[in-house]
Amino acid sequence: MIEDILHYIGMAFVFVGSLFFLLGTIGLIRMPDLYNRMQASTKTTTLGVLSFLVGVGLMELQWMIKLLIIALFVVLTAPVGASALARASYNAGIKLWEKSVVDKYKEREEK
Amino acid sequence: MSSETKSIPYLAVVLLLIWLGFVYQPGISMQSFIQELFVGIIVAVAVTILTHRHFEGLGVAYFHPRRVAYFIAFFFVFLWEMVKANLNMARIVLSPELPIKPGIVKVSTSLKQPAAKLFLGNAITLTPGTLTIDYDDGGAYIHWVEVKDEDMGRAGEIIKGRFERLLRGVFS
Amino acid sequence: MIFMYIIMGILAISIFLGAYRLLKGPSASDRAVALDALTNITTALLVLIAYLSERFIYLDVALVYAILAFVGVIAIARYLEGGL
Numbered sequence: 515m516i517e518d519i520l521h522y523i524g525m526a527f528v529f530v531g532s533l534f535f536l537l538g539t540i541g542l543i544r545m546p547d548l549y550n551r552m553q554a555s556t557k558t559t560t561l562g563v564l565s566f567l568v569g570v571g572l573m574e575l576q577w578m579i580k581l582l583i584i585a586l587f588v589v590l591t592a593p594v595g596a597s598a599l600a601r602a603s604y605n606a607g608i609k610l611w612e613k614s615v616v617d618k619y620k621e622r623e624e625k
Numbered sequence: 626m627s628s629e630t631k632s633i634p635y636l637a638v639v640l641l642l643i644w645l646g647f648v649y650q651p652g653i654s655m656q657s658f659i660q661e662l663f664v665g666i667i668v669a670v671a672v673t674i675l676t677h678r679h680f681e682g683l684g685v686a687y688f689h690p691r692r693v694a695y696f697i698a699f700f701f702v703f704l705w706e707m708v709k710a711n712l713n714m715a716r717i718v719l720s721p722e723l724p725i726k727p728g729i730v731k732v733s734t735s736l737k738q739p740a741a742k743l744f745l746g747n748a749i750t751l752t753p754g755t756l757t758i759d760y761d762d763g764g765a766y767i768h769w770v771e772v773k774d775e776d777m778g779r780a781g782e783i784i785k786g787r788f789e790r791l792l793r794g795v796f797s
Numbered sequence: 798m799i800f801m802y803i804i805m806g807i808l809a810i811s812i813f814l815g816a817y818r819l820l821k822g823p824s825a826s827d828r829a830v831a832l833d834a835l836t837n838i839t840t841a842l843l844v845l846i847a848y849l850s851e852r853f854i855y856l857d858v859a860l861v862y863a864i865l866a867f868v869g870v871i872a873i874a875r876y877l878e879g880g881l
Contacts, residue, residue, distance in 0.1 A: 525800060528845075532807040534711060535838050539814035541718040542834055549768045550727055551818075552830050553756050554718055559837035560751060561711045566841040570848050576651035580856050581844065583646045588840065588863055593750035593757070594743075595833060595870035600758045600768065602877040603826035610727065650853050 520572045527569025534562035548608050549600060556596040563588045636677060640669040695794035699744075702787055706752040713754060717770065728772040732784055733764035741792050748788045755784050801849065808845075811838055829873045836866035 541554025567585040571578035644665040649658075717724060736742055746757040746765065754770035767784060812835060819831040840863050847855030 528804060529800075531841065532804050532811070534715075535811040535841070536807055536814075537711075537715050537718055538834055539811045539818075539838075541714065542818045542831060543814055544718060544723065545725075546723075547727075548824065548826050548830065549756065550725060550770060551827065553754060553768070553770055554714055555830055555834040556756070557707075557714055557751055558711055559834045561707055563837050563841055567844060570844050574848060577848075577853060577856065579646050579649050580853075580860075583643070584840070584844070584856065584860050584863060587860070588837065589751075590747070591863075591867040592833075592837070593747040595867055595874070596750055597746060597757045597759075598871055598874035599826060599829055599833070599877075600756055602874040603824075604758060606826070606877045606879075608824055608826055610729070 517575070520575065524569045524572030527565050527572060529569075531562045531564070531566030531569060534558045534565065538562065547610060548603055549610065552596055552600055556592060560589060560592045563592075634673075636680060637669045637673040640672055641665050644669060692795050695791055699748075699788065699791040699795060702791060703748050703752070706748075706786070706788075710752045710754065714770075717754075724771075726771050727769065729758065729766055729768050730772060730784075731764055732767055734785070734789065736789065736792060741795070744795075745785070745788055745792055749784060752788075801845075804845065808838060808842055825873075826877065829870065829877075833866070833870055836862070836869075840866070 535558070538555045538558030541558065542551050545551040545554050564585050567581040567588075571581040645662070648661040648665070653661075734742070734745060736745055742760060742765075746760070749755050749757050749765070749767060756768040758766045758768055760766075769784070815831050815835045815838065819828050819835065822828045822831055840859050843859035843862060844856065847853070847859065
């Protein structure tokens, strides 16, 4: 009985996770410059992986520990990779979108 | 014995727990689990002896119950903020006129330890519309999808929110 | 079972959209960001395959894939910064 309920909750988590993937990739297409794309894709796909893995873990309870380790690993490393890539791209000369309102990082370099 | 030296046994315990999480599988027999446990203890101690000097000075210290409590609070606040961030991002991505106003702002931080800065940067990257780009002596440079305030202090209050207070509790 | 087909459909559309940015993206960084998103989706897909074929051991594939993806992103970042 309780396993059936957990199974359906897990299905809901999996479905929400895959919707976040879809949102992330739509953001990847629609956003105007690299940094906004990075914002859209990094956040949504990280939460997507987290939700997806927890969902599968609820559907198959004995897998939960290993799935949580994978999820923890993804949540810890995805922002590190995104930050490193953002800084590297900025230093490699990729410009912000022309309608951006402020750029304090550039002011730092001019000092 | 400084607090940094005290943290060494805890490193081995954390490594052992991660190892046990890796080797656990459904229907594992007691005998092979004990074998894995022995191998895990040996590997955890060996890795700790070889690498503990790289962990010194990062601010990673022993598990005082108060720190653990702060960390659990931080974790749940973080999860909630992450869900809010994603709903916000979904609203931006799906609205036809793309309501964004991006920019890079600077935010000061009073956290000193590298580990605390890492956690703050990760939390900022995964929460509403912000992405940490770089740290320097004075603070962090953050790309923000909807710039609400260019001033260092007020922007910091919006972006860092409760994270910094909780992290100060964890790492002090 | 129909539920799993729906999930796979959504993931396939996501991969298709990501691949569009991967092929078109004006700069190398855009491609790297698209690749990062695609590896996250692939990790989830590997876990889904493990669930459907009921093999616990397949989860290790997903784990190793996630680790290698992280190392790859860091390597690309180092290369763009000229440190490689």
